[in-house]
Amino acid sequence: MYSTEPPRLFALVPCAGVGERAGAGGPKQYARVAGRSLVAHTLAALAAVERLSGVMVVLSPGDAQFEQAAPGYTGWVERVGGATRAESVAQGLAALVDHGAQPHDWVLVHDAARCLLQPAWVDALIDACQDDEVGGLLALPVPDTLKQEAGGRVSATVERAGKWQAQTPQMFRLGLLRPALVQAGAAVTDEASAIEALGHAPKLVRGALENFKVTYPQDFELAERLLRTR
């Protein structure tokens, strides 16, 4: 189905969010923790993954902060971000094609806001997925009892067995992910969902608790403490 040329691996970093829940007074990916911006930490981790052939960052069209926030970054930058994460990723994939990426190449999509990424976790994902038909994602089994909420109260206890929290990177072939995202639409919250909607079963690769997404105000302090003690 795919070319016999060895596939390359590209990282795609959606970095076009507004960070509403973080309340940082601007896009959270440019907030500083442990001496540099979130996105600079993220890109440093990806730069240390030797098997990546390239890294592309997707920014909002009007972004004027990235270059200052990520000094020294020499990868691709595309100001093609959309209104949702899925749109930003879809636009980034189109830009990757313009840069010569082929359908059989792998794309590892990683949130700019998951700034605690470690190269070893990316390598583990690549090792687990590079010979797989579908691809997969870092994720963690849910360790706590799960509650369904209604109006600030528990309306049900949800079965947690077999449930995992999706993280990033999420690694799929460009030729599978691109049409999957087109079909899934702008509201899909991760790449795996789009792949699942086509009837595939992405591989779950155990991630790390530390690989959390900075989302709420208190997450910055936790990220700061963890990064400073590495």
Ligand SMILES: Nc1ccn([C@@H]2O[C@H](COP(=O)(O)OP(=O)(O)OP(=O)(O)O)[C@@H](O)[C@H]2O)c(=O)n1
């Ligand atoms: N339109 C969007 C929305 C999100 N992202 C990126 O996707 C990642 C995960 O998104 P999320 O944590 O939801 O970030 P925000 O959309 O910035 O946050 P919020 O939903 O609180 O506004 C982030 O690196 C963010 O910059 C993006 O590239 N384009």
Ligand SMILES: C[C@](O)(CO)[C@H](O)COP(=O)(O)O
């Ligand atoms: C892709 C993701 O980080 C996996 O957990 C998550 O789905 C992003 O969700 P958000 O709605 O952009 O916060």
